[in-house]
Amino acid sequence: MKRIVLFTIAVLLALPSGAQKYMTRNGYIGFYSHTALEDIKGDNNQVASVLDIATGGIVFQVLVKSFHFDKALMEEHFNENYMESEKFPKSTFNGKITNLSEVDFSKNGTYDVTVEGDLTIHGVTNKVTTKGTLEVRSDGISAASRFSLVPEDYKIEIPGLVRNNIAKSMEITVTMKYEPMSGK
Numbered sequence: 001m002k003r004i005v006l007f008t009i010a011v012l013l014a015l016p017s018g019a020q021k022y023m024t025r026n027g028y029i030g031f032y033s034h035t036a037l038e039d040i041k042g043d044n045n046q047v048a049s050v051l052d053i054a055t056g057g058i059v060f061q062v063l064v065k066s067f068h069f070d071k072a073l074m075e076e077h078f079n080e081n082y083m084e085s086e087k088f089p090k091s092t093f094n095g096k097i098t099n100l101s102e103v104d105f106s107k108n109g110t111y112d113v114t115v116e117g118d119l120t121i122h123g124v125t126n127k128v129t130t131k132g133t134l135e136v137r138s139d140g141i142s143a144a145s146r147f148s149l150v151p152e153d154y155k156i157e158i159p160g161l162v163r164n165n166i167a168k169s170m171e172i173t174v175t176m177k178y179e180p181m182s183g184k
Contacts, residue, residue: 020052020053020054020105020180021050021051021052021053021180021181022050022051022052022053022140022141022178022179022180022181023048023049023050023051023178023179023181024047024048024049024176024177024178024179025046025048026045026046026047026177027045027047027048027049027060027174027175027176027177028043028044028045028047028173028174028175028176029044029047029060029062029172029173029174030042030043030044030172030173031067031149031170031171031172031173032170032171032173033166033167033170033171034167034171035164035165035166035167036164037164037165038165038166040069040074040165040166041069041070042067042068042069042074042075042078043067043068043069044062044063044066044067044068045066046063046066047060047061047062047066047176048060048061049061049176049178050181051141051143051176051178053100053103053105053141055096055100056096056097056098056100057095057096058093058095058096058097058115058117058143059092059093059094059095060091060092060093061090061091061092062090062091062092063089063090064079064083064085064088064089064090064091065079065085065089067079081159082151082156082157082158083122083156084122087123088121088122088123091119091120091121091122092118092119092120093117093118093119093120093128094117094118095115095116095117095118095119095128096115096116096117097113097114097115097134098113098114098115098116098129099112099113099114100113103134103136104136105136105141107136108136108137108138109135109136110133110134110135110136111133111134111135111136112131112132112133113131113132113133113134113143114129114130114131114132115129115130115131115132115145116128116129116130121149121154121156122154122155122156123155124153124154124155126153126154128147130145130147131145131147132144132145132146132174133145139179140177140178140179140180141177141178142175142176142177142178143174143175143176143178144173144174144175144176145172145173145174146171146172146173146174147171147172148169148170148171148172149169149170149172150168150169150170151166151170152168
């Protein structure tokens with residue numbers, strides 16, 4: 001938790017003052033793998049994120065050990081064998097909404113957005129582009145996206161013994177409920 005707070009403070013200091021910022025400390029990121037042999041689902045409800053509606057900047061920080069699974073053994077294998085969470089304790093995204101002009105933050109509604117930026121997982125950074133939605137409400141902004149990710153693109157090794165138990169591509173679900181930051 002201390003790391004999330006420090007990350008959030010660092011992000012806030014880096015953003016230009018006067019910008020309209022929204023944040024969450026309890027966003028959701030989940031992943032799902034389906035094969036004929038086994039379904040694997042990991043959920044993380046401790047995602048820190050900041051959205052700057054003036055620039056479209058959006059950042060996420062995910063503590064890898066905060067993913068939870070139905071089976072304790074899956075969680076152990078995820079942290080020790082695949083994600084090496086002691087060596088790579090967090091994953092991050094630093095990006096921007098590319099079609100920001102199509103979102104009217106002064107009007108409640110749901111808007112389709114495209115987000116692109118740098119996604120770092122397991123110490124590897126790749127450029128990603130994904131579609132999502134922003135729902136503007138009087139009490140905040142909700143964001144949602146669903147996309148696919150290939151573990152091998154992030155040098156996550158899947159041993160041959162369990163290769164058929166894990167899908168080659170994972171479905172990633174992102175759901176954030178941003179609230180206005182005080183002092184904006």
